[in-house]
Amino acid sequence: MSFDFSIVRDLRKREGLTLADVSERSGISPSVISKLERNQTAAELDTLFRISRVFHLNTTDLIALAESRTAQRTASSSYSSGDFFFHRIQFANLQAFHGTAPAGAAVTRPDIHADNYEVCWVLKGRLLIQLPKERHELTAGHSLQFDGALDHTYESLEDSEFFIIHLKKGKRF
Numbered sequence: 149m150s151f152d153f154s155i156v157r158d159l160r161k162r163e164g165l166t167l168a169d170v171s172e173r174s175g176i177s178p179s180v181i182s183k184l185e186r187n188q189t190a191a192e193l194d195t196l197f198r199i200s201r202v203f204h205l206n207t208t209d210l211i212a213l214a215e216s217r218t219a220q221r222t223a224s225s226s227y228s229s230g231d232f233f234f235h236r237i238q239f240a241n242l243q244a245f246h247g248t249a250p251a252g253a254a255v256t257r258p259d260i261h262a263d264n265y266e267v268c269w270v271l272k273g274r275l276l277i278q279l280p281k282e283r284h285e286l287t288a289g290h291s292l293q294f295d296g297a298l299d300h301t302y303e304s305l306e307d308s309e310f311f312i313i314h315l316k317k318g319k320r321f
Contacts, residue, residue, distance in 0.1 A: 151214040157185040159203045174198040206318075230255045232302065234312075245312040249275075249304035256301045264314040266296035273308030277301070286310075 160170055167178040174181075176195055183189040184199075191199075193207070200210040220239060227234045227245070231253035234245040243264075251273075268277060269291035277284045277292055278301040284292050285305070294300065296314060 151187075151211070153184045153187055153191065153214045155210070155213045156181065156199060160185075163203065165202075170199065170202050173202045232304075241316045243314040245314075247308075247310050247312060249273075249302075249308050249310075251304055251306050251308075254301060254303040257299065262296070262314070262316075264296040264316055265293060266300075267291060267293045267311075267313040267315070268302075269311045269313075271309045271311070273310075274305040275308050275310060276303040276305055278303070 156170075160167070165173075167181050170176070170181050171178045176198055180189065180195065181199065184191050184195070196210055197207045200207045203210070205213075222237050222239065224235045224237050224246075227236050232247055232249045232255050234247045236243060236245050238244075268275065268286065270286040270288055272288050275286045277286065277294075279294060279298050286292055
């Protein structure tokens with residue numbers, strides 16, 4: 149597998165940093181960083197760890213950026229749950245749903261779920277989101293983020309249009 153660590157140069161320039169700045173912050177010599185940016189050397193894991201911290205990334209994120217720098221494209225699919233209707237797109241780390249629901253529609257324990265963070269952003273109408281110890285009424289322009297593993301219910305108080313995003317939780321050690 150081939151990695152393109154010129155991403156380090158892109159990150160460095162975006163942050164307005166010089167090779168000397170990255171060297172000072174990471175403890176890695178400027179020549180090693182320069183060779184890495186030009187793909188003239190293979191990096192040790194410790195080197196990648198130290199460089200990734202300069203950019204507030206974890207090492208796996210830096211490696212993922214170096215591994216795949218191409219855009220990913222997908223097509224939407226239709227999906228419904230009760231009286232809620234969705235167009236859904238899905239990538240490795242997230243699912244996004246553009247939804248509509250008529251007034252009075254409700255969904256308890258949504259069908260598509262995993263251990264994700266969930267964000268709901270209301271574009272039109274009013275939604276009530278009930279969590280185990282909380283109730284949130286959202287109107288157009290408002291959003292809510294919560295742990296999708298919690299039992300939750302969506303209720304459309306008016307004809308509504310909204311986005312729901314499921315973002316995979318990072319694997320932590």
